Amino acid sequence: MTDPADGQAGSDGGHIDSFDDLDIAPRVRQAIADVGYESPSPIQAATIPPLMAGRDVVGLAQTGTGKTAAFAVPILSRIDPTARHPQALVLAPTRELALQVAEAFGRYSSHMPEVRVLPIYGGQSYGVQLAGLRRGAQVIVGTPGRVIDHLDKGTLDISQLDHLVLDEADEMLTMGFAEDVERILAETPDSKQVALFSATMPSAIRRLAQRYLHDPQEITVKAKTATAQNITQRYLQVSHQRKLDALTRFLEVETFDAMIVFVRTKSATEELAEKLRSRGFSAVAINGDMAQAQRERTINQLKNGQIDILVATDVAARGLDVDRISHVVNYDIPHDTESYVHRIGRTGRAGRSGNALLFVSPRERHLLRAIERATRSTLTEIGLPSVEDVNAQRVARFADSITENLGSDHLDTFRQLVENYARDKDVAMADIAAALALETRDGGFLMAPDPPEGERGERRERSPRRSSGGQFATYRIAVGRKHKVSPGAIVGAIANEGGLTRGDFGNISIRDDFSLVELPENLDNETLSSLRHTKIGRNPIDIKKDHGPPRTRGGAKRGGGHGRDGYGKRSDSWGKRSNPRVAGRGRG
Structure with a gap:
């Protein structure tokens, strides 16, 4: 089985041939059959049995191995549909993954109408999420920052949690969510079942598993990466x-x-x-x-x-x-x-x-x-x-359209009209044909030649820096080196709450008590309002546009000198050129 939230199934794993061989709830099995899946993927065959037996699991698996169903199916099989409190919490590093996982839970619970699945993530209004929590969702799928916000507000109670899943745990830690994840884990009961999925097993993930999981079964599944020969x-x-x-x-x-x-x-x-x-x-x-x-x-x-x-x-x-x-x-x-x-x-x-x-x-x-x-x-x-290739194709298609229309049943009517026009106006037939062609195609039918390489390069060199959505502007946030903030934490928090992507981040410069971040200049008020309440750790970032350091009476900016910024303080800078990991994180 290949889970739609993940992609291609893995190549290693158990030898279970059918979902009928797994001890899953009949209503969940029916939903799987409705989707059209017949046999479990390797990670599903290896993971579902221990999770159904109540064991903790560490799954080493790439995106694309079918891991969403590997934890969603046993959770739904063991959930109590009559209890109206959160029984399962899935933590995901990004809003996109949270939505994918929530949608997968919805598919596998299609025959369980009393089960409610609620995604909670940054960038969505609190009203929708509060309403869902009040209705009594049994499965919560969320990003760490927004889950922490609801815990702080007292709107989310995870004290009776039975199942906790850390999905793409290495990605969460890389994005700076380690403190949030540990805070969430600390508020859950010791009796819960934990499933941790990670593409890699760095020391930080190993320590997390040793501290919070009880005698976990470790499962490793490699994804198929071969592409079709055809x-x-x-x-x-x-x-x-x-x-x-x-x-x-x-x-x-x-x-x-x-x-x-x-x-x-x-x-x-x-x-x-x-x-x-x-x-x-x-x-x-x-x-x-x-x-x-x-x-x-x-x-x-x-x-x-x-x-x-x-x-x-x-x-x-x-x-x-x-x-x-x-x-x-x-x-x-x-x-x-x-x-x-x-x-x-x-x-x-x-x-x-x-x-x-x-x-x-x-x-x-x-x-x-x-x-x-x-x-x-x-x-x-x-x-x-090349321009020549494109123009040759345009000319060929134009000739083909003429050939096709020569066989039309309406040709005689238009031939008579054109002959009458040519006789009355004394205009050559070729000129009339060209005029009619111009009526259906604009004057730019053929592409103009490309400018010389040098001219294209000069234009690009003069172009201002742009984000994926327009020009960059510098924003100031109220966390810096003394708050032990990292570039990954900044990108993770802002991307999740603001719905931004990796292309929306420029340079990040961390100072002693604040940081400067390049983001799209045209951020709307709703996004900025959402970001102002964002926290990194326990510290609100209070984002605002930066207008530069104060000026002296002579108009020059203070500061300068080797290794110093315009604020007169030494700065640590990260940017897309010097540290591609900064720009490569934070899928909103």
Whole structure:
């Protein structure tokens, strides 16, 4: 079984052939059957039995092995639907993962209407979460920061908890949630069952397991990373600024039936789909905010040829199986190899050949190498389609449209009109044909030549620094070195509460009693209001735009000197260039 919240199933594990061989609740087994799963994945076969027996478990597994069902199925099988208090708490490092896990719990409890599952995460209003808690949710799936907020407010009681899951524990600790996780663990009863899942086992995770788990069974499952042999894999090295132009050119010169274009965020699906439509392509966005009825309608349109391009996130494309998908484009490179394997697995179905294209910026080449190592395959580099290639295709399509219309039943009517016009106005037939073609195609039918490389480079050099959503601005937060704050903690807290992504962070400079963080200049008031109440540890960050250090009477900024900032204090700085881990964390 491959869990939709995770991706491709693992390659190692137990030898249980059917969910009927597992001692799970009949209503849960029925829900699994409804989804269409027949046999458990290796980690499910290895993990469900000890969890059903009440043992603590440490699972070493990558995203993509089916681990969500590995803990959701036994929890739902052992839950008391009549008790209206939190019985299970799943901690996840990001809001996206929290939502994926909550959705999975919802699927597996579809025949248990009395069971309520509530995701709580930063960026969502407290009102929705408070209402859900008052109604009595038995399963809480949350990010550490927001769970701590509810504990502080007294709105979440975990004193009667039976099950606790730490999902992607290494990611949580890397993002600076160690103190929050330990605080949450300390407020839970000793009698609870704990399941800890991590891709790696660093010393911090080992210590956590030794301190809070009782005689855990350790399970290691490796994910399958091999890609299908019938998929041609290529990559194009292109800067972020030229991605849209590159995709447009690729769509014009490549022959494809249907295509999925993968991006990282929900907002990017809508934005890119709109830009493609404005360029004449039949593109529609599909993301996690889409209602199920609308999602099904969109997929049916893709199946029957009404639309040709889906712009999707990983979550939205899970379970998508459409035979006519001939191409997958990774517009945004995935940051883990399992996501890449899962994405390109949408093409090359039913024995057909498929095509996968990966966009790689110069700074992302290390991710390309990681994908090649993990998949044991070499991607072929291609160049950006030239202006000449694009124009040749446009001319060929124009000629094809003429040939197609020559066979129309309505040709005689329009021939008579054109002949009358040519006779009355004394205009050559070729000029009339050109004028009619201009009516259906704008004057920019052929692409202009590319500017010389030097000119493109000069324009980029003068461009201001930009985030994924626009220009950066510097924000000041009220935590610094004396609060023992780390860049990972800053990124984790702000990303989760503000709904930001890795591309929304620039440099982070930590000072003695405050820090400076580069974030999108156009953060809306709602996001800023949410972030002002965010805490790192127990300290509110009180975020606000930074207007620089005070000026002297002569107008110059105070400070300066080697190793000092404009505030006259020595600073520790981290940025995308000097410490890529800072920019690589904080999936909101």
